[in-house]
Amino acid sequence: MTDLAPPADVAIVGAGPAGSTAAAFLAADGKRVALLDKATFPRDKRCGDAWCAPALALLAELGVLAELEERGAVQWVRSGGLVSPSGRSFVSPDQGAREGAPPVAAIKRLVADEALVRAAERRGATLHEGAQVIAARLAGDTWTLRCKDGRRFRARMLLCADGAPSRLARSLGVVSTPANGVASRQYIKGGTHRFTSDGVLLYPDYVLPGYVAFFRHANGDIDLGCYALPGGRVPASGLKELLRTKVASDPFVREVLGDAAEPLERPGMAPLRLGGEARTYGERLLVVGDAAGHTDPLTGEGIHTAMVAAKHAARVVSAAFATGDFSARGLAAYQRAWMRAFGRDFLISAAAARAIDRFPALLDTAVLAAQHHGVRFMDRFGAAMTGVESKATFLAPKMALPLAAALLRLGLAGGGLAYADGPGAAAGRGDSFARHALAARA
Ligand SMILES: Cc1cc2nc3c(=O)[nH]c(=O)nc-3n(C[C@H](O)[C@H](O)[C@H](O)COP(=O)(O)OP(=O)(O)OC[C@H]3O[C@@H](n4cnc5c(N)ncnc54)[C@H](O)[C@@H]3O)c2cc1C
Numbered sequence: 436m437t438d439l440a441p442p443a444d445v446a447i448v449g450a451g452p453a454g455s456t457a458a459a460f461l462a463a464d465g466k467r468v469a470l471l472d473k474a475t476f477p478r479d480k481r482c483g484d485a486w487c488a489p490a491l492a493l494l495a496e497l498g499v500l501a502e503l504e505e506r507g508a509v510q511w512v513r514s515g516g517l518v519s520p521s522g523r524s525f526v527s528p529d530q531g532a533r534e535g536a537p538p539v540a541a542i543k544r545l546v547a548d549e550a551l552v553r554a555a556e557r558r559g560a561t562l563h564e565g566a567q568v569i570a571a572r573l574a575g576d577t578w579t580l581r582c583k584d585g586r587r588f589r590a591r592m593l594l595c596a597d598g599a600p601s602r603l604a605r606s607l608g609v610v611s612t613p614a615n616g617v618a619s620r621q622y623i624k625g626g627t628h629r630f631t632s633d634g635v636l637l638y639p640d641y642v643l644p645g646y647v648a649f650f651r652h653a654n655g656d657i658d659l660g661c662y663a664l665p666g667g668r669v670p671a672s673g674l675k676e677l678l679r680t681k682v683a684s685d686p687f688v689r690e691v692l693g694d695a696a697e698p699l700e701r702p703g704m705a706p707l708r709l710g711g712e713a714r715t716y717g718e719r720l721l722v723v724g725d726a727a728g729h730t731d732p733l734t735g736e737g738i739h740t741a742m743v744a745a746k747h748a749a750r751v752v753s754a755a756f757a758t759g760d761f762s763a764r765g766l767a768a769y770q771r772a773w774m775r776a777f778g779r780d781f782l783i784s785a786a787a788a789r790a791i792d793r794f795p796a797l798l799d800t801a802v803l804a805a806q807h808h809g810v811r812f813m814d815r816f817g818a819a820m821t822g823v824e825s826k827a828t829f830l831a832p833k834m835a836l837p838l839a840a841a842l843l844r845l846g847l848a849g850g851g852l853a854y855a856d857g858p859g860a861a862a863g864r865g866d867s868f869a870r871h872a873l874a875a876r877a
Pocket of ligand 1: 454474480482483566567568597619706736
């Protein structure tokens with residue numbers, strides 16, 4: 436599909452989880468798909484590498500999950516939990532696969548994203564690597580895309596899936612704002628740290644409503660991430676300094692890393708675009724994944740929502756080819772579809788993030804409820820946090836009642852919140868963290 440070739444049906448700019456998923460479904464539907472990425476695969480993407488249930492279901496549907504498991508690239512999250520702003524913790528021990536536990540897995544993006552790209556190619560999409568799109572123009576019924584290296588591509592329909600900066604959709608005037616958050620990743624070499632759990636989120640006061648996260652990979656490496664969310668205590672521009680100061684001296688982080696931890700890289704940062712854009716469609720145009728702000732404003736997680744949106748995008752594009760209606764009005768069905776799937780939930784997430792920022796003790800109540808009710812409560816909490824259930828379930832009796840009881844207990848126990856005291860500083864604070872997240876030491 437260069438200059439002289441006939442236009443493809445669909446050009447997709449960006450071959451991350453959003454672009455590759457859309458490409459796979461559209462190619463399987465018989466569409467001629469050109470999947471363009473500026474990178475050459477395998478390519479890395481800074482990420483916490485936590486793949487939530489809806490993403491895992493789509494990886495399975497595309498035949499990628501079994502392949503990744505066979506290659507030993509998947510670490511199922513079977514133990515883990517939270518540390519609250521006061522330093523209270525609940526970290527479950529590994530109890531194997533359990534019914535009711537929301538599936539989450541750590542898979543390195545370097546590996547998983549390439550597997551997804553290959554799955555799209557197997558279904559018939561044509562991948563063009565090193566194709567950095569710098570301009571797009573619609574004339575009549577055809578888009579012409581221009582790449583930095585001079586290549587040109589033409590297509591009837593364009594999907595912008597070029598990640599959080601959303602440069603293409605912004606250049607076309609569909610998206611108008613810059614990215615609104617930032618997060619970091621640093622891999623720590625397996626065997627040099629003391630973390631024996633699968634996934635733990637720390638909510639220290641200094642980064643609320645964002646958090647610090649540890650996820651353990653199948654090869655023992657850990658992914659240490661830090662998320663600065665919009666409107667929170669640390670502006671996007673302050674994350675680098677925060678990592679150097681507060682995160683580096685955080686007592687829980689120091690406990691996990693120990694003195695011998697060997698970083699495999701310097702902490703690297705990448706933008707987040709959270710909450711969903713107000714408009715993600717235009718004439719012969721859709722915007723998908725991070726480019727469309729498809730990242731949860733409470734968790735900073737966006738792989739699964741990118742993939743879910745991509746499947747909706749593919750369905751809407753296929754319908755446009757069936758009816759011949761490529762108008763913005765017709766393609767607005769896509770916006771309605773992802774809003775129904777997860778966009779409305781983002782509104783609850785944003786409200787929850789604001790509430791946590793104002794009342795950090797809400798996270799203490801969640802940990803207290805988990806300490807009281809055990810993994811069953813944690814499973815429900817996890818299901819809402821990872822897109823298995825709506826965040827509205829926090830208000831349902833099965834969640835709201837344990838949380839209300841914990842709030843009461845917290846009130847009776849009095850304040851004295853002291854994250855800085857560190858793990859195990861007082862009975863009930865940090866004790867289960869020390870026992871389970873650092874079991875090898877115990
Ligand atoms: C540090 C960090 C930690 C995170 N942790 C998690 C987590 O644990 N779990 C989770 O679910 N989400 C997490 N996220 C969010 C997650 O990374 C994104 O939501 C996800 O990558 C979205 O996929 P995407 O396909 O939309 O975009 P991307 O994965 O960013 O893919 C965009 C692609 O577009 C390509 N591209 C860009 N510009 C051009 C161009 N001009 N021409 C051609 N190609 C182009 C890029 O090379 C890239 O391959 C994290 C984000 C960050 C920054």
